[in-house]
Amino acid sequence: xxxxxxxxxxxxLALAGVGVGGLMAANAAGGSSDxxxxxxxxxxDGWRGTYDRAAMQRGYQVYREVCASCHQLKYVAFRHLxxxxxxxxxxxxxxxxxxxxxKAFAADWTVEEVDLDTGDIIERPAIPADMFxxxxxxxxxxxxxxxxxxxxxLSVMVKARTGGADYVYNVLTSYDKDDNYMNKAMGIKIAMxxxxxxxxxxxxxxxxxxxxxxxxxxxxxxxxxxxxAKDVTEFLAWAADPKMEQRKSLGLATMLYLLILTxxxxxxxxxxxxxxxx
Amino acid sequence: MSGHPSxxxxxxxxxxxxxxxxxxxxxxxxxMTYPSPRNLxxxxxxxxxxxxxxxxxxxxxxxLAMHYVPHVDLAFESVQRIKRDVPFGWLIQPMxxxxxxxxxxxxxxxxxxGLYYGSYKAPREMVxxxxxVIYLIMMATGFLGYTLPWGQMxxxxxxxxxxxxxxxxxxxxxxxxxxxxxFAVDNPTLNRFFALHYLLPFVIAALVGLHVWAMHHAGQNNxxxxxxxxxxDTLAFHPFYTVKDAxxxxxxxxxxxxxxFYQPDALGHADNYIEADxxxxxxxxxxxxxxxxxxxxxxxxxxxxxxxxxxxxAIAVLFILPWLDTSKVRSMRFRPVTRRxxxxxxxxxxxxxxCGAGNPDDIxxxxxxxxxxxxxxxxRVATAFYFAFFLLILPIMGMIEKPKERPExxxxxxxxxxx
Ligand code: HEM
Numbered sequence: 001x002x003x004x005x006x007x008x009x010x011x012x013l014a015l016a017g018v019g020v021g022g023l024m025a026a027n028a029a030g031g032s033s034d035x036x037x038x039x040x041x042x043x044x045d046g047w048r049g050t051y052d053r054a055a056m057q058r059g060y061q062v063y064r065e066v067c068a069s070c071h072q073l074k075y076v077a078f079r080h081l082x083x084x085x086x087x088x089x090x091x092x093x094x095x096x097x098x099x100x101x102x103k104a105f106a107a108d109w110t111v112e113e114v115d116l117d118t119g120d121i122i123e124r125p126a127i128p129a130d131m132f133x134x135x136x137x138x139x140x141x142x143x144x145x146x147x148x149x150x151x152x153x154l155s156v157m158v159k160a161r162t163g164g165a166d167y168v169y170n171v172l173t174s175y176d177k178d179d180n181y182m183n184k185a186m187g188i189k190i191a192m193x194x195x196x197x198x199x200x201x202x203x204x205x206x207x208x209x210x211x212x213x214x215x216x217x218x219x220x221x222x223x224x225x226x227x228x229a230k231d232v233t234e235f236l237a238w239a240a241d242p243k244m245e246q247r248k249s250l251g252l253a254t255m256l257y258l259l260i261l262t263x264x265x266x267x268x269x270x271x272x273x274x275x276x277x278x
Numbered sequence: 279m280s281g282h283p284s285x286x287x288x289x290x291x292x293x294x295x296x297x298x299x300x301x302x303x304x305x306x307x308x309x310m311t312y313p314s315p316r317n318l319x320x321x322x323x324x325x326x327x328x329x330x331x332x333x334x335x336x337x338x339x340x341x342l343a344m345h346y347v348p349h350v351d352l353a354f355e356s357v358q359r360i361k362r363d364v365p366f367g368w369l370i371q372p373m374x375x376x377x378x379x380x381x382x383x384x385x386x387x388x389x390x391x392g393l394y395y396g397s398y399k400a401p402r403e404m405v406x407x408x409x410x411v412i413y414l415i416m417m418a419t420g421f422l423g424y425t426l427p428w429g430q431m432x433x434x435x436x437x438x439x440x441x442x443x444x445x446x447x448x449x450x451x452x453x454x455x456x457x458x459x460x461f462a463v464d465n466p467t468l469n470r471f472f473a474l475h476y477l478l479p480f481v482i483a484a485l486v487g488l489h490v491w492a493m494h495h496a497g498q499n500n501x502x503x504x505x506x507x508x509x510x511d512t513l514a515f516h517p518f519y520t521v522k523d524a525x526x527x528x529x530x531x532x533x534x535x536x537x538x539f540y541q542p543d544a545l546g547h548a549d550n551y552i553e554a555d556x557x558x559x560x561x562x563x564x565x566x567x568x569x570x571x572x573x574x575x576x577x578x579x580x581x582x583x584x585x586x587x588x589x590x591x592a593i594a595v596l597f598i599l600p601w602l603d604t605s606k607v608r609s610m611r612f613r614p615v616t617r618r619x620x621x622x623x624x625x626x627x628x629x630x631x632x633c634g635a636g637n638p639d640d641i642x643x644x645x646x647x648x649x650x651x652x653x654x655x656x657x658r659v660a661t662a663f664y665f666a667f668f669l670l671i672l673p674i675m676g677m678i679e680k681p682k683e684r685p686e687x688x689x690x691x692x693x694x695x696x697x
Contacts, residue, residue: 047540075358152552156358159543160551240551243361243368250369251539258535262528269525272517277692278316 035184037163037170040230044165044237047252050245051238054206054218056087059235062228064108065201067154070146070192072135075155076239078106079128085245087238091211097128109133149191158233158240165237172196172229196225284308313512314519315500317688321391322498322519323526324384325490330527331381332486336479338374346426348472350465353428354553372542378420379545380534382568385413393599394620396608397499403600405496408489410596415482417569417593422475424566428468429550434563436463436471445583462556502691503608504684511688562637570634571627574657575664577638588661595668602668604676612682616675623667626660633657 043052060081063073081088082096093099106126111133115122126133135151136142142150152160161167167185175194176182183190203220210216221227238244286307288294297304345364347356360367389409392398398406425436440463444454459466497505506512513519537544545567549560565573575592576585595602610617636642636653644650685691 075355075362080362156551160548162548164548247368247372247539247542251535254535254539255532258528258532262525262532265521265525265528269521272521276316276513276518278318278513 035170035174035187037166037185038173039166040169042165042237043234044244047248049248051085051087052234053087053089053208055231055234056238057206058203058220058228059231059233060087060105061203062196062201062232063154063235064105066195066228067232068135070135070142070151071154073132073155073239074134074153075131076242077129077131078102078109078126080242081105082128083242085238085242087235090209092209099128102128106130147191151192154236154239156240158237160240165233168236169229169233172232173226196228198224201228282308282311282313285311309494310514310516310520312494312515313506313509314498314515315506315511315688316513316518317500317502317692318498318519318522319501320522320526321387321395321501323523324388324391326523327384327527327530328381328388329486330530331377331384332479332483334377335374335381336483338370338377339476339479341370342374343472343476346472348426348469350428350468350554353426353468357427369538372538376534376537376542376545378423379566379568380530380537381416382420384530385416386568389413389596390624393623394610395499395501396503396603396605396610398600399603399606399608400600401496402493402499404492405489406600407597408485408492410593412482412485412489413596414593415478415485419475419478419482420566420568422471422478424550425463425468425471426475427550428554430552430554430558430560431547431550431563433463433554433556434560435565436467438563439565440467442582442586445586447583464556499608500688501609502611502685502688504686504688504691507687508689564635567631567635570632571630572634574630574632574634574653575661577634578654578657578661592661592664595665599668599672603672604674605672605679605681606676607681607684612684613675613679614682615679616671619667619671619675622663626663626667629656629660630664633660 043049043055063071079096079102080086082093082099082102083089086096088099088101088105089096090099090101093102096102106128109126109130109132110123111126111130112121113124114120136145139150158165158168163170170185171183172195174183174185176184179189180193181189181191183192201223203223205220206218207215208218284304284307286297286304288297288303293303296302342360345356345360345367347353357371360371362368364370392406392409421435421439425432440454440458443457444450446453455461457467458464459470500506547564547566564570572589572592576589579585579588605613605616607613610620633642633653633656638652638654638657640653641648641650642653642656685694
């Protein structure tokens with residue numbers, strides 16, 4: 001018995017060591033200015049955290065109306081918006097391609113396609129199966145319109161920076177008051193002019209229908225810079241990790257199953273070794 | 279597979295028929311009744327855990343390979359597709375990525391176990407040597423695999439590591455070009471890395487077979503390092519150690535599942551979510567955590583070639599370990615002084631890992647303002663100790679240390695109240 005505890009303690013310490021090492025490795029890459037990163041409480045934090053649906057929907061609006069003039073979301077398809085765990089998921093439309101919101105949002109974009117009769121490149125409204133289209137024809141064009149910097153794709157942005165959602169939120173809210181290009185979170189002047197200003201978008205109330213068909217209305221908050229930054233970050237967090245809710249809920253079931261199994265194995269071990277000195 | 283008397287009796291006509299021709303069921307049955315020392319502790323469960331890790335990597339890896347596209351323009355995207363659109367890809371992909379870390383975590387414990395209990399000494403040198411080869415190939419596999427998602431760290435890690443070969447005198451440059459299939463890391467590199475990454479785990483599986491065979495032939499070591507002398511010293515592998523291993527596997531899987539489901543990115547690097555860009559070098563190029571100690575050794579000397587030689591030596595020294603340790607006593611339990619050195623050695627390995635993650639010129643341990651020990655200095659001290667442990671401490675301690683009195687047998691140790 002004593003040995004078991006000793007082993008458990010040593011094992012835990014070893015794991016903690018590995019964990020700390022990993023975190024330090026991650027932090028080693030962090031920024032090094034005087035700016036103090038603001039840590040937020042996100043709805044998706046923690047082992048049971050989920051995405052805040054209303055925030056994601058408003059965030060999509062911010063993306064569509066503001067960020068999308070420069071940034072693509074190339075790994076996201078319109079149908080993903082209506083997937084389980086997505087901003088416009090609706091129980092009544094298990095196939096997101098039928099979801100009216102998704103259809104309407106897709107149709108709001110144009111995509112290019114080759115006309116099979118003439119071979120010309122034509123434009124048509126997007127359908128749910130399309131991916132979010134490119135904003136610029138190529139990287140050179142993107143750089144030319146943005147002072148030489150290519151606006152990065154935002155689909156995995158939240159995962160691609162140390163600090164994750166906090167980082168993206170801080171980038172959007174830490175511009176110098178007097179210099180539209182000076183980003184305090186990044187500690188440098190960047191090629192993206194402060195994209196947000198109070199009242200830039202007009203938020204509408206968001207509504208969703210629950211399983212019983214009851215419609216819930218979520219009042220629109222004021223479109224402050226802080227609010228828009230939070231909302232678009234919530235949306236981008238989903239875009240970077242759209243299966244998080246599934247993963248966490250299967251995770252809970254798996255961990256519970258493993259825990260029970262391990263406890264039973266412990267008792268089996270005790271039973272098998274009952275009369276064996278070791 | 280081993281020398282212990284077989285107790286298997288085929289009962290049915292088909293099994294009797296088969297037993298005469300290919301005694302494969304007998305082999306399995308003998309495996310189950312294999313006499314294991316009765317005093318094995320939990321550190322001995324990691325061999326079984328590693329077997330599980332290998333199987334997990336192979337199974338998840340094969341599924342990933344069905345959807346992965348080894349092309350510089352499509353590799354990054356295909357991994358995103360796997361996570362977003364492939365059924366259960368969101369589960370399989372982190373299982374494989376986290377699984378690699380768990381595999382290395384387990385192998386390090388397994389190796390430290392061997393070091394502490396002297397499992398590398400006669401007659402188990404072959405077990406240890408096969409272990410070392412397995413570890414070497416595991417490192418190659420881990421490195422190759424990390425290149426595949428074609429993120430910034432993938433690309434630049436591959437560039438740095440293959441750059442080492444360029445430092446080899448005379449043939450370096452042509453060797454490097456031959457490995458890369460060109461002048462820089464590019465599509466031919468990615469293609470061959472994928473082919474080799476798919477191949478090597480099966481080589482490991484074959485070597486594990488030899489590793490376990492050698493171990494069954496020599497018999498397992500145990501925490502007191504005294505060979506079993508009578509039947510009373512051993513227990514059948516099944517059910518005694520199958521159930522103990524199963525419990526340990528349960529605990530291990532809980533940790534594994536925690537990372538897969540709740541912290542899938544904690545062990546990786548954010549930069550690998552940026553698609554590879556040959557024109558943009560990341561600020562810090564750091565390898566995966568399990569290579570950090572070697573990375574620190576590599577950077578501990580200013581000369582590139584020397585650094586590489588030192589890193590190779592750090593692994594090579596494991597291969598000659600059985601002949602460096604002059605002590606006949608296996609278990610550190612009976613070597614009070616060497617045991618302390620061993621603990622320092624483990625600490626040195628952690629320090630090396632820490633130095634590998636840090637920037638060599640940054641201060642690791644500050645004394646007052648702007649002064650202190652840099653990571654570089656710390657890495658040098660730890661590197662020196664790493665080699666001293668193998669090349670000085672183990673050979674010398676074996677000659678001068680007076681070991682504690684050892685119990686006569688495992689049974690005596692168990693019943694006599696010794697630890
Ligand atoms: C793919 C990786 C590996 C697998 C699947 C594996 C598997 C195993 C298994 C099943 C055992 C018996 C159970 C145990 O004692 O824990 C074992 C024993 C052993 N392994 Fe490994 N192993 C691996 C890598 C290594 C490495 C890298 C080393 C060291 C360089 C190593 C050194 C040893 C030694 C010395 C023993 C014998 C311990 C004894 O006799 O009690 N193994 N291994």
